[in-house]
Amino acid sequence: MKPTASRLTALGNALSTKEGVPLPESKGLQFEFPGGCLDLTRHLINEEVFKTLLEHAVSRQLCESRDAMFAGERINASENRAVLHVALRGGVQHSIEVDGEDPAEYAAEQLDRMLAFADAVRNGKIQASNGVPFTDVINIGIGGSDLGPRMAVEALRSTTSGPKVHFVANVDGHDFELVTRELDPQTTLCLVASKTFTTLETMMNARTARAWIAEAVGEDHVGSHFAALSTNAGAVQAFGIDPERMFGFRDWVGGRFSMWSPIGLSLACAIGSEGFRELLAGAAAMDQHFAQAPVAQNAPMLMGLLGYWCRVHLGFAGHAVIPYDRRLGRLPAYLQQADMESNGKRVSASGEPLAGPTGALVFGEPGTDAQHAFFQWLHQGTDRALVDLIGVVHPDHDHDEHHRALLANLVAQAEALRHGRSPEAARAAAMEAGLQGDALELAAASMTFPGDRPVTVMLLDRLDAYCLGSLVALHEHRIFVEGILYGLNSFDQPGVELGKTLAKTILPQLSGSSSDMDDRLCWLLQQCQKGLTKT
Template sequence: SDLGPAMAALALAPYHHGPRAHYVSNIDGAHIHDTLKGLSAETTLFIIASKTFTTVETMTNAQTARDWVQKALGKEAVGKHFAAVSTALDLVAKFGIAPDRVFGFWDWVGGRYSLWGAIGLPVMIAVGPRNFRAFLDGAHEMDEHFRTAPVQENLPVLLGLVGWWHRVICGYPARAVIPYDQRLSRLPAYLQQLDMESNGKSVTLEGTAVTTPTGPLVWGEPGTNGQHAFFQLLHQGTDFIPVEFLAAAIGHEPDLKHQHGLLLANCLAQSEALMKGRTLEEARAQMLAKGMKPAEVDKIAPHRVFSGNRPSITILYRKLDPRTFGRLIALYEHRVFVEGTLFNINSFDQWGVELGKELATGLLPVVEGKESAANRDASTAGLVGFIQHLRGSE
């Protein structure tokens, strides 16, 4: 997955001293087209990251990239502009990449847990070996904390227990992750995969149906943007959605301390508002103090009531440096494992992604018009027919 490296590259942007790093993952041709636009083939290195070197999305984009290089520089240039992170050396060689440009990793590592190894190569190139080592050291520190700290002081255990309590005992369906740190803007998307692909399961380790809810829906946006998008629902919606805030005490921009102060004030204010809320009496008193007429107060005050008692967690750190970032990501990895253990499910497989991939293989010739959709279900056949209709209207 590119979610980990892309998130890490953005999070560690202040430490970039190497080439610019771009990440392409979507099979939609617009993704690689827009990324390549403006780049020079002579100064571009492609790192193809695929354990099996057969992932359709990755290899389709890799072929497009190879065609782009060949068109600009000739076929003989391919080997100089590509490297691979893979375990399939035979397929890598067939693509045209020499063995000394291949970085291997263990075949048992799932994509969402692979940032620490060779999959993180683009991040190391961008931030340099020393900063990448600090990132790994921070993760190791959290690993050791998880392994040795008493339960009552163990951060992954405590987070996992709270998450399990919210999901199973309280029945809360979702979890919002709101980093008040713009460079962590891709963290919610990364955690969506880490958490939902790991714990979005309905079968236990014994192969029987689970008897309790399992992984929640994970979503979010960076603050303060989220305040103007969905905080209305968090504060006054009918569902209680636990919120996890993240914030740094110190920013990377010394000339913008006032803005960082505003950022922190907003983060703390949202946490306080979720906890304390505002009663009808408080709303009325506030409006009357501003000189509003009693009739208008009676009409509007109920809409300005906040129930409060809505759960949130705030994770604070001094500064988002490589070591801290490593600790943070390892914390969330271990938290997912703790919750998976409490759910009694396997957090390290992802069978739920297989069916759609299998069906897509069979649907490709149908979409391309090489086969009929007659043998498909009525819904799919109808969609294929409408696609063909839309194409015919061009």
């Protein structure tokens, strides 16, 4: 018998060129998971494809790879690190040892410290230097130190209380100015989120924030307005932050998987310790589902297998994430980093070039806004993408008519993307509109939708901390599964480093302190310098 990958390629070649692919049997493709339910019946698969995918999971040792992660093995081979963000939320159900300590015990200690600090900020026990409670909290970070907490704060905004939480990430000075222009530095707490306390963008923003605070409260009181999410005690103290206000995490926590760690302090300030523990509980429930459910009934496993199938064997480069809930508006950006930084690789986990496609291009916007933006491309473009439609069953408002219309649009788009509109149906619609002759033929051609777009429909019970935790953990595990199937390491990010290194080289040149450059680069830098010249 041919290897499963070869069989999948042959099946993919047959289905990707076929029009009107029949729907698969719904048995086993519609089921509940912690906090919601999943409908995979609109994928381009049949019984043979599904069976072969499950066999491929065995041949690629998906379950063994999953178990190795939960056991604390150093599956991040390029950095010789364990991958244990699951330990941050109680997802590890047995005692393990990494670098001489139990990760779950260490994580619990840091969690208790962080949440005690967050609650003290919220209830006014920790105050600004002028003796009044903090009114605002600014998280200063970038990438994984920003996208996860920012997404979660926005998603849970209707349940937040206490100081208002803001985010500064971009090194663009407008970001800092727009966030702080209406804030009072005398009642603002800044959280500097940088594991090494050396990240260029974060530290530049932190220094700007420090100067802003110092001008208002005086140099002697700056430390009262800062906390650090870092492991570099020396640099934190040199900045003027008391080490007691430093909250750390181990190197088995990757940045894009760190929302559950002290990187989530801004979120804890927004929703409190009880809400944050509910978030962790939802994630832990998904961890146990991922660890224990059979592959054929395992949401992250199946979504990973189908994502891999769409990318590698059907050749679809795009993955659209469309949350039909405005509060999840930052979810596509969060998943864009989590997915593309994890699986946008060209070499295998052992360093050899990979022959086939790897991670998809992730993009998205909330529905129904997205329907009036790029859904034209999704429906009738010459390329195809996997589409995730995410809804929430129980809203946090009383506008039933709005919610009914929102969910109707979600279901309608799921049906339209998968089934399309046949030439006969398009022609009938054009005739009903009163068109004749050439106008009729043109309209019929334009109104034909090919369909056969693979769709995942996910419904959360409600958008609370528990369900959000489950949703995010599901995608973390789905991304890991896809990485194993691609044959790569999902937990390093060497491609991020080159640009950082070059920026450090360009910065002094942009300041005019170096002439060692070619004419092409010299011209570009001269154009940039026009905005830096003070007149």
